[in-house]
Amino acid sequence: MADIITLDDVSVVFESDGRPVEAVSHATVHVEEGEIFGIVGFSGAGKSTLVRTINLLERPTSGHVIIDGRDVxxxxxxxxxxxxxxxxxxxxxxNLIDNVTVAQNIAFALKAAHVPKARRRARIEELLRLVGLEEKIDSYPSQLSGGQKQRVSIARALANHPRILLCDEATSALDLETTEEILALLKRINAELGVTIVFITHQFDVAKAIFDHVAVMEHGVIVEQGTTFDVFGSPRHETTRALVERYLGVAIPKQLVPQLPSGRLIELRYKDEGAFEPLISDVSRRFEVSINVLHGNVGYFGTQAIGTLVVLVSARQEGQRGAFVVQAAIDELTSRVADARELSVALNDDIGASVDAIFADDADGVDGTDTSAHTAGAHHGNAHKEVLA
Ligand SMILES: Nc1ncnc2c1ncn2[C@@H]1O[C@H](COP(=O)(O)OP(=O)(O)OP(=O)(O)O)[C@@H](O)[C@H]1O
Known part of the structure; x- marks a missing residue:
C-alpha cells in the first residue's frame, strides 16, 4: 500500500526560556493509505508536536512532510x-463553541471551505447521521454528554471529506464504555469511508484495539515502530517492553517466592495460541529439567493473540551438571518463542512503577477481549492447563 503521509527525518525545535528544546528529533514515519496509525509514549515525548507537523500546525525545523507524494x-x-x-x-x-448549536459548530467548517449556504444543512444532517446524532442538530454543546460532544467534533472534522483524520487523545476524556463507542465509530469511518487515521493515545487498550501500525516515542525520538502485533509482541526497546510488561506481563506475588523450588524464572512471550504446551513438555523431556508454569496471560490484538507465561526451570539433578542443563533448556525455550527474558521479583516491581505514567488509567480491556489466567500459587501441572485452556 502506498504512503499517504511520509514524515522524512522531521525535527522540531522550540525555544523555551532562551534555550532550544528539541520536541521531535529526526523522526521518520510512513503512514499507509487507509490504515489506523498510532503513536504512544510518555507525556512530553513529542507525540502531539509530531502529529501537528502533518497539517503544518507545527512547521518542522528540518526534514520534510510529504502528503500523497507531494512535499508540502x-x-x-x-x-x-x-x-x-x-x-x-x-x-x-x-473544542466545540459553546454558545452556538451543533449545526452551527459544523457549519463553521463548511463555511471555511466555501461550501454554499444552501448546501450546508443537508451536509450537516448527513454528517450527524453518520455519527448517530441526527436528533441533536439544534442542541447546544452544554446539553450533550462527553461522548456526544466527541461525535460532533468527529462530524465537524469530516465535514469537508478529508482523506486524513488526526486524533490527539480523542478518547482520553471519556469513560471506558464511551471510549468503546467512539473507537467503533472511528473504525467504521476508517473502513467505510477509507479515511486514514493517525491517533495519539496513552491508553494501551485503545492502541491494541485499533492500531494497524504503531510508533513508540521517547524524548522526541521514535524508538520503535511496526505492526502493532509485532511491536507489542516482540518489543525491542526498553520503553516498549515496559509498556507491554505492565499490561500483558505478569508479576509473581512476593509471598509466593519463599515457596518456590529453586530454579530460574523465565518469562516467555509468544504470538498466537497453541504453541506452548508441546514446547514446554518437549523441552522438559529432552533436557531433563522441570518446567513449572507459575503465571500466564493472553492479550488479543484484533483476532491475534499474544501470550505470556512465567515458568520456573529447575534441574532434576544437583550441581554443575544441573546448572548446565537448565541453561541449555532456557536457551532452547528462548529460541522457540517471540521474546523471552529472565525475571526477578524486584524487576517486576520496578517495571510496574515505571510505566504507570504512560498508561495510567487502563485497568480493564476496552475491547473486552482480554483474558487473564492468574495461576500464581498453583505452580504445577494444573496451572499449565488453565493457562493454555
Ligand atoms: N510551543 C512550545 N514551546 C516550547 N516547548 C514546547 C512547545 N510545545 C511543546 N513543547 C515541548 O516539547 C516537548 C514535547 O511536547 P508534546 O506536547 O509534543 O509531547 P506529548 O508527547 O504530546 O505530551 P503530552 O502527552 O503530555 O501532550 C515537551 O517537552 C514540551 O514541553
Whole structure:
C-alpha cells in the first residue's frame, strides 16, 4: 500500500526560556493509505508536536512532510489552507463553541471551505447521521454528554471529506464504555469511508484495539515502530517492553517466592495460541529439567493473540551438571518463542512503577477481549492447563 503521509527525518525545535528544546528529533514515519496509525509514549515525548507537523500546525525545523507524494513542508497561504481542509483534527477536549448549536459548530467548517449556504444543512444532517446524532442538530454543546460532544467534533472534522483524520487523545476524556463507542465509530469511518487515521493515545487498550501500525516515542525520538502485533509482541526497546510488561506481563506475588523450588524464572512471550504446551513438555523431556508454569496471560490484538507465561526451570539433578542443563533448556525455550527474558521479583516491581505514567488509567480491556489466567500459587501441572485452556 502506498504512503499517504511520509514524515522524512522531521525535527522540531522550540525555544523555551532562551534555550532550544528539541520536541521531535529526526523522526521518520510512513503512514499507509487507509490504515489506523498510532503513536504512544510518555507525556512530553513529542507525540502531539509530531502529529501537528502533518497539517503544518507545527512547521518542522528540518526534514520534510510529504502528503500523497507531494512535499508540502513549505506550503503557505491558500495552498496551505487547502491542504488543511483535507485533514480533519479531533482533540481530547472536543473544542466545540459553546454558545452556538451543533449545526452551527459544523457549519463553521463548511463555511471555511466555501461550501454554499444552501448546501450546508443537508451536509450537516448527513454528517450527524453518520455519527448517530441526527436528533441533536439544534442542541447546544452544554446539553450533550462527553461522548456526544466527541461525535460532533468527529462530524465537524469530516465535514469537508478529508482523506486524513488526526486524533490527539480523542478518547482520553471519556469513560471506558464511551471510549468503546467512539473507537467503533472511528473504525467504521476508517473502513467505510477509507479515511486514514493517525491517533495519539496513552491508553494501551485503545492502541491494541485499533492500531494497524504503531510508533513508540521517547524524548522526541521514535524508538520503535511496526505492526502493532509485532511491536507489542516482540518489543525491542526498553520503553516498549515496559509498556507491554505492565499490561500483558505478569508479576509473581512476593509471598509466593519463599515457596518456590529453586530454579530460574523465565518469562516467555509468544504470538498466537497453541504453541506452548508441546514446547514446554518437549523441552522438559529432552533436557531433563522441570518446567513449572507459575503465571500466564493472553492479550488479543484484533483476532491475534499474544501470550505470556512465567515458568520456573529447575534441574532434576544437583550441581554443575544441573546448572548446565537448565541453561541449555532456557536457551532452547528462548529460541522457540517471540521474546523471552529472565525475571526477578524486584524487576517486576520496578517495571510496574515505571510505566504507570504512560498508561495510567487502563485497568480493564476496552475491547473486552482480554483474558487473564492468574495461576500464581498453583505452580504445577494444573496451572499449565488453565493457562493454555
Ligand atoms: N510551543 C512550545 N514551546 C516550547 N516547548 C514546547 C512547545 N510545545 C511543546 N513543547 C515541548 O516539547 C516537548 C514535547 O511536547 P508534546 O506536547 O509534543 O509531547 P506529548 O508527547 O504530546 O505530551 P503530552 O502527552 O503530555 O501532550 C515537551 O517537552 C514540551 O514541553
Amino acid at each position: 513542508t513549505a506550503l503557505r497561504g491558500a495552498a496551505l489552507r487547502e491542504l488543511r481542509s483535507g485533514i480533519g483534527f479531533v482533540f481530547q477536549s472536543f
